[in-house]
Amino acid sequence: MTLVNPNPILQSLIAEQLVSDPASARGRLLNEAARLFRDKGYERTTVRDLAAAVGIQSGSLFHHFRTKEEILKAVMVETIRLNTALMQAAADQFADGKEKLRALVRTELESINGQTGEAMAVLVYEWRSLSESSRAEVLELRDIYEDLWLSALRQLADAGQLGADPFITRRMLTGALSWTVTWYRPERGGLSLDGLTDQVMAMLGLA
Amino acid sequence: MTLVNPNPILQSLIAEQLVSDPASARGRLLNEAARLFRDKGYERTTVRDLAAAVGIQSGSLFHHFRTKEEILKAVMVETIRLNTALMQAAADQFADGKEKLRALVRTELESINGQTGEAMAVLVYEWRSLSESSRAEVLELRDIYEDLWLSALRQLADAGQLGADPFITRRMLTGALSWTVTWYRPERGGLSLDGLTDQVMAMLGLA
DNA sequence: CGATACCAAGCAAGCGCTTGGTTTGTAAAC
């Protein structure tokens, strides 16, 4: 009984070997690692915790990864790759600046609070635990991601629809959106992702 | 040669024993601890690091604090106490909603990026490392702080000047403002704290 | 057969914290 993941973007990234299949041993470990890293933090999470989460011995981890840090880096790199592709697809759907921004906000909120939310939180809050060289590698990927945002925001600014500077606005949005992971609980609150997106747009005066 | 700290709010808190004097042994340790916790994270910071930062042996730390976590908690509790007092004073200066909010934004940005910045960052990003009971204690203090924000934002919402819900707006601001610590570099950029405050107000459509 | 995936055991290092004892500051007793 094989379940095919319905997301074509994820599928093509897996085919290109840019992202691990969540059904594979490596993929399952990375998912569990992201969850543990978010819940307890990278340092508090031991290799024994990670191994137990996928039902193997701690030593067996090092058959798949050379170091614990390599696991953190893999979580981050694969998460950026996936989300850059998702954001690209979302942005390409619209030409209008306001609609484009709305799609980006909505997609990032979905990444942060949905299935890849654990990994996104790790990406935002655990970069200090990366070594210098890994950090540089991750930052390079992040720049591509950020360019998607900046071009959309610049488009709005040129049309006179943005109150503040595009760079500043993006940085404010980065903080504001990633912070939602600490308080947004769609299952309880009643506020849907679309509703939350509306609120963000309203806050920016783009309702 | 005694130097008197010019901040009267800090002085009165020290007098009431709610905050440690930064010149005292305890105060100096808490300052160093905040810096180390922010730079390396709580878990990566060892008691040996903390002791070395103030020039004593690691064991001697436990003459002042019973556990390492007690140091983290003290950093957080004293930081909230100080900043609640600072925010209260800032808010009391203005009656007009927009001016009141501007004062709050400006004061919080100053806390985050100024002298107490290390401690503020710890407050935001290291709460996971607190034990359950310490967390409850810190949250209680935080609620008082948050009420200052909410009353100002409600005032604006009642006047129809706020695009989004006050609660949501505050949460977005929490994320956005605390995130500035990762990118805002006044000494290099040229953007002053007042300028940054202007940008935040402009983003909210309250320029 | 050979490669891949794993287990069982444990090592060296680093961790938070404890211990017993020494120095230092202060103030009363003589």
Next chain:
DNA sequence: GTTTACAAACCAAGCGCTTGCTTGGTATCG
């Protein structure tokens, strides 16, 4: 004005435990 008393502040050493990671060997499977 020296002596005695005592607590606060600190040191030197190290204990018990956990950490990331290694090692040598064993299943599993194409």
